[in-house]
Amino acid sequence: MAETRQNVAETRPQETAPARATDLVTEHGRTTIADDVVAKIAAIAAREVPGVHELVSQGVGGTLSGLTQRVAGGGGDNIGTQGVSVEVGQREAAVDLRMIVDYGVSIPQVADAVRRNIRNRVNSMTGLTVREVNIDVTDLYFAQQQQQTDTRVQ
Template identity: 40%
Template sequence: MDTSTIVEHQGDLGAVRIVPEVISIIAGLAASDVPGVAGMSGSLMGGIAEIFKKNPSKGVKAEVGEREVAIDIFLVVEYGVRIPDVAGQVQAAVKNAVESMTGMTVVEVNVHVQGVVFPQAETRNEEPQPPRVR
């Protein structure tokens, strides 16, 4: 790994190094906790390729500097939510989580909505209907 991309904080007791992958994981977890977010999209291209829930860094691209970070998040929302509201909540949650956990300044959180997930049809446990014709 290129060590120039590792965020390093020097303190009295030694150095703390934060790998950019950690910032992506923090951002992904914060975004997926926002109501209305169905999941993170692993594709940076248009459309929904796959929704990743096992690896929270999928669907997150973090550009890391010495003291600042810019984040792009690619997500899928649930049908029926107001997308600008969900995107604003994602931006706030990601900014807060990354800044509080890493001490870095988040200069951008760009939300890219890749698709919409529709609710699954509920299976009804009804009694079978007798045939209408014989």
């Protein structure tokens, strides 16, 4: 909901325009990269890492929203920005992520890979330096979730 608001921050022209930034002002015009785009890049980068099962939005059961997304979409362009919030400045960005990881992985190792990938992708695609990536693992995904519920009920 809040993510739908596209943030096109106004900036004052600078004397020496930075080589690259999300809000880059030159004499020919201004280049703006929406926060949503930065969030999407981060979301894609996070999902690329094996062990990351799903990104989940705050609040209402993460698995549920993940399911809804999978049911609703199925197409190619279905990568949203759920589970990702970004704070974008002139030159730097901070990313907060909520995710579900697969059972069996080392969370610190997966998280490290996610942080590296987000930092690299956001930097190469937008020129922004990622200062911080905070990751919260909200759930684990058990491949045989069904089996687990069965044994519990027995």
